[in-house]
Amino acid sequence: MSFQLNCPNCGKRAVSEFTFKSEFKNRPSPEAEFSEWTDYVYFRENNMGRQIEWWYHRSGCQSWFLAERDTLNNSDHKSFWYGDLGQHSKKSDGEA
């Protein structure tokens, strides 16, 4: 892992500056079944290919952002703020 990640604030930086949190998932509703919670906490999609992930620019601006990344080769990833998720999803759908 030596690739560079784009921070929406700081631009391209070595991945060692960032902390990976998880794949992007929506938190279950408070009323959800316990099995839904265990899925949320313990299960990962482990996609081979593109997925949206949470990243934190630990050694930089200390911001949280989302990145769509190809887990196979880290190529051509796109970083954006959480607030722009809807816009990003729309665009990705359009491309597909």
Add this chain to the structure above:
Amino acid sequence: MAKRITKHQNFELPNLGEEISFTFNGKRIKAFAGDSITSALIASGSTLLSRSFKYHRPRGAYDVFGQGHESLVMVNHEPNMLADRIQVQNGMVVKSQNVWPSVEFDLGEVNDLIVPMLPNGFYYKMFHKPKWLWPIAEHQIRKVAGLGKIDVAGTHVHRRYEKHYRFPDVCVVGGGPSGLAAAKGALDEGKQVLLIDDNPQLGGHSLHSIFPVNNCENKSLNGIPENQAVQKLIKELAQNPNLEVMVNTSVFGLYEDNLVAAQSGPDLFKIRAESVVLAPGATDRHLVFENNDRPGILTARGVEKLIMCHAVLPGEDTVVVTTHDGGFHTALLLKGAGANVVAVVDGRESGSAGEFEEQVRNLAVPVYKGLTVHAAHGKKRIKRIDIGPISGGDSHKSFDCDLLVMAVGFKPQVNLLSMGRKRPEWDSERQILRVTDLPSGMYSTGEVHGSAGFARLFSEGIKTGKAAAKKKSVESSKRSEDELIMALPADIESGGKNHFICKCMDVTRFEAQASIEEGYDQVESLKRYSSMGMGPCQGKACHEAVARLAAKDTGLSSLDAVPTTMRPPFSGVSFGVLAGRAPHLSPIRRTPLHQCHIDLGVKFLDAGQWKRPDSYIDPQIEVGYVRNGLGMIDVSTLGKIEISGPDAIDFLQFMLPGKYGKFEVGRTRYSIMVGEDGILFEDGTISHLEQGKYYLTTTTGNQDAINSLFQWWLLVEDFDVQVKNLSLANAAVNVTGAESREFLQKLVKIDLSNEAFPYMHCRQTSISGVPVSFYRIGFTGELGYEIHFPAEYGESMWNHLMTEGEGFALNPFGVETQRILRLEKGHLIPGTDSDALSSPYETGVGFAIKDDKADFVGKAFLQDFKKRGIENKLVPYQLEPDDPIPDDGVAVLEKGKIAGRVTSSRLSPTLKRGIGLAWIRNEMAETGNNFTIRLANGSDVVATVLDHSAYDPEGLRLKS
């Protein structure tokens, strides 16, 4: 014999610099400042550099570029240095490695005599059974095998290793004509260029070439020999301010996104380039024949370098074996230096003579066509060689000689192009292994693709450099015949006992063939079974021969010749370089009170990145200060987060498992934190300082993590809250002990009496005009006040308190003291006494959870934990007086089986016995129960489960 020459017929010899001396195995050797260790040794007549790994065969200089293992020596007590690469310095102490008693007379050589008894896979087969034999055998084997000795105690070698970073537009690896041209191409496009070479000078093999330059697109270079052309090019580039040159620097790895890793002495360079141009060139191909490892057998480019850069003629009576005109170039240089060239043996049957072949023939040197070397004779130095047909059979002729020069084509240094990603393939037109498909952003040029001739290398380099600058692909162009190296290998076809393929690990063609017979007929398994390519050079010298000969010996066509996977590191890397400091990535953090601690003669403790006081005198004594009077500790490393805004209380209700419905101003509460998984990971306090303004403290280790966690939750959940991280803005001390109230009351205007300021309350006031906040909490188990104040008053506040405390026997105490104090009270530290499986209920902090409130972090899992009940429990325990103190982490036993573990264990000076916290099974956890702790030395000690804490279980002192 080898000697230093003073003039050469074909060119001007270099200035060798001043005369100096060094020692080699205790012998004084004269040298010039410009010498490498190898060139100086050869000039002084030393032939032996080292002994081989397994058979302890004598080894001498071979390629003179430090590719193989031959030149590994100890330099000034540092092992595994490449004599070929190291410039001599006055007084340097150089020693051979892996020899006993000496390199000249090595008893390990007996291994060579018993080769028939050491077949391939010897270690696997011989010591497989009986099992008890291996440890004994291993000990003996390790004594005779292995490399230099590390100065473990550090008595001789003191080095500071550093990491450096570079961000050029274009990084060019290799400073030969191709690399120089690529750098020029990129510079002409206005780019910042970093040019790296592992030799002391730029120029590559052109430095040793008198081939005249023809048809070069840079007209000013035409008509002069390559060595002058390259100097001219270097001089031109040196003027360019956009160029940085690093010599004596080896690139050992290429990683994702154009990360180039390079070592230069004790320095590691991490280079991130927009584009990388690889121009690593090629080295002379390995030739396999009987005794091909003997001293006195050198590569052509090595010999040329010795003559032209060091004015050293490495032998007198010389035979050159070749398959291309370059071999005749070497013969001519040897002749010009005064050597007696006995013969040139040319593996090619026919074909028109090249320019240098003509010149050599004109000098009446005998040339033998269609033949190759069959065998070398002589042990510590070759005396004679036999030549014969490539197909094998009887040898035709023998020559007496002390130098055999191998110029049988080139082996491109494809390692960096491959690096575990792209496997090289055999190119039958060019007769080399090639990597043609590179990851994007990477470019390659020059001899690594078999290109030849200065003009070709120059134009190709310029084109590649320009493409790299523009991040465009390079269009390949057709090469004419004289623009390619095109030299066939010339190994004799039959294998033999001493035909060394891999010299590092002493693997012969005979052994390789036997391994193939045994079924290891895939190159990767062949490598692992025979250990070919697994020595110090990691296959740099032999991978091409292994691929070619393995293909041949398994009956495959040369097209199917594949080398084993090439991975980093390309060259040897010192551990120090990898472990070197990176202070900007992991800074040392000091509290605002740091200097105060130093002035008090503190012993520091590393707590993550922080330097914290461990103790000032002795933790056991410091505990007494707190228990009997007054102590003060620096707790500035606590995380301190201010939370305010309309939704502040809702946010806390959501983040923390406690209930904060009736949380009045001036109150302080203990709080734990759990993740969504319900696992305890943090505890601290939360105080309601002013209306709507809350102050949360976290443990030292979680200072940054909790701030970032809060930021994340504020992003995904809808709270109107401001979170202010005051961790570094505020310093803090804890003043604790029965006298603390009386002492502090002198300094503040607020009423500190128990009635006005009870336990678990907070107040804001000032000390000498400095705004401070007081938190009455009790980690130590005594009456105490945590005082937070602006960090800029750090030292003066500490010193003020120390001075004012003189009448009160105020003493500072450290973190280790605090650990004992809290253990006497049975307080846990999350992460020390809990782990990633610890439910808060089992950990004994269930009282801090109120799960009957609306949605909060971890609610679902906490409810589940509660339902499942308690299996294991964290309990405080004590030992009998005089019982030994267990180490942290030892096991708890029940009926001889592991039933838990001790997480913290100390001698309590207050109770004069061992105390601690342990995880045990719930049914064992009843108060007063005994359980067994197994000590590290194997003996057992019996512990008693305590109800609450060992010291002041009622908490009377705390609340007094």
